[in-house]
Amino acid sequence: MSDKCDLCLLGLIILCSLLTGTSGVNETHVFISSGEDVRLPCNNALSDCPSTTWIYNRFRHSGSVELINGGKKKKDSERHERLSLGSDCSLNIKNVTKEDPGFYICRQFVNEQKQGTDAHVYLHVLHVSSSSSSQTEISPGRSVTLSCQLYSYYGESCDRSVRSEEIHLLWVNQAGVNLTTDSRYQISSSGLCIINLITTLLKEDDNREWRCRLTLRNQNKTSVTYTVKYSDQDDSTTAVIPVHTTNSQDPSTIKTPETKVIVMIVEIAVFAAPTVILLQIICARRAGRKNSQHLEEIEMPTRLQ
Structure with a gap:
């Protein structure tokens, strides 16, 4: 009878572990948007973070990459500058990108011996492109x-x-x-x-x-x-900006408002000069004719006497 009770109790324990998700699998899903900072928890961490190793896997059939080993960042990691280890052995990632999602494993080692079960973290990143x-x-x-x-x-x-x-x-x-x-x-x-x-x-x-x-x-x-x-x-x-683009033009050839006024005055002077000279000649001739007529009028009475 006692054996049957022991079997029933064992069955209940296994069933409860399956229902509560504590059958040796420590799993967490983290959702974050691109550009933000994220913290990945290490739920199996020991009191000493130097025993912590973080492993990353993007694809199921691709090789794993060590990001943290013995509590220290791997310098050859592509994300070295954006990674840090929290005081609770969590993995912190700055400025998350669409290349960061995947399967992260937090594993504990003591004297090169694996301790306990791994903590699994699935990182999901939401990203918008235009x-x-x-x-x-x-x-x-x-x-x-x-x-x-x-x-x-x-x-x-x-x-x-x-x-x-x-x-x-x-x-x-x-x-x-x-x-x-x-x-x-x-x-x-x-x-x-x-x-x-x-x-x-x-x-x-x-x-x-x-x-x-x-x-x-x-x-x-x-x-x-x-x-x-x-x-x-x-x-x-915006429509007229391309018209006024003169980056490839010699600055000495660009006409400012002041130079435009000067050019206009010079052009007027060039075209007006011949006209002024011609008027002066005409006026001078008319003045000469009037003087000669005046002299003839003065001389005529003298001849009559």
């Missing part, structure tokens, strides 16, 4: 496409993992209203891990925010904000 390749393409009247994508550990299909975890992506405005309710926006999905927003920019969109939000079981986990920024110059100014 179809506009330059700032000049961000202006009223232009169409813009924003693509929001969830980057995760590529151990299996993203759609499969997202479906099993009940993860959803959606676009909302500054007030948190789902943009699918506004006919101005076209929302489309490429599977469950990518959601696109397409719209034509308006003048009033300057400094407007659109947010891609990730929810897990109807709870907000993280979001990425895209802010529209127009140039400080208005359309009319």
Whole structure:
């Protein structure tokens, strides 16, 4: 009878461990948006962090990379400058990029002997990219496409993992209203891990925010904000900028307002000079004729006498 009770008790322990997720697997999922700093917990850490080793794996079938060994950063790591070890042996990553998601393992060693079970951390990064390749393409009247994508550990299909975890992506405005309710926006999905927003920019969109939000079981986990920024110059100014571009022109040949006035005066003087000289000649001839007539009038009475 006692043997049967022992078997029942053992079965209950195993069942409880499976239901509570404590069957030797220490697993954590962390969601973050690109550009932010993140902390990956090490739930199996000992009191002494020099026993801690952090291992990273991006793909299931790719080789693992040691980021932290014996509590110290590996200098040959591509992310060396952005990594640091917390006082609780957590792994801190600054300015997260879409290249950082994956499978992280926190492992403990004492006298080169592995201690306890590994702590598994899955890092998921939400990233937004724009179809506009330059700032000049961000202006009223232009169409813009924003693509929001969830980057995760590529151990299996993203759609499969997202479906099993009940993860959803959606676009909302500054007030948190789902943009699918506004006919101005076209929302489309490429599977469950990518959601696109397409719209034509308006003048009033300057400094407007659109947010891609990730929810897990109807709870907000993280979001990425895209802010529209127009140039400080208005359309009319922008249109004439290329006309006034003189970077390849010799500065000595550029006419300023002062030189234009001087040139105008010189041109007037050049064209007016012959006219003035001609008038002077005509006036001089007329004056000579008047003088000769006056002399004849004076001499005539003298002859009559």
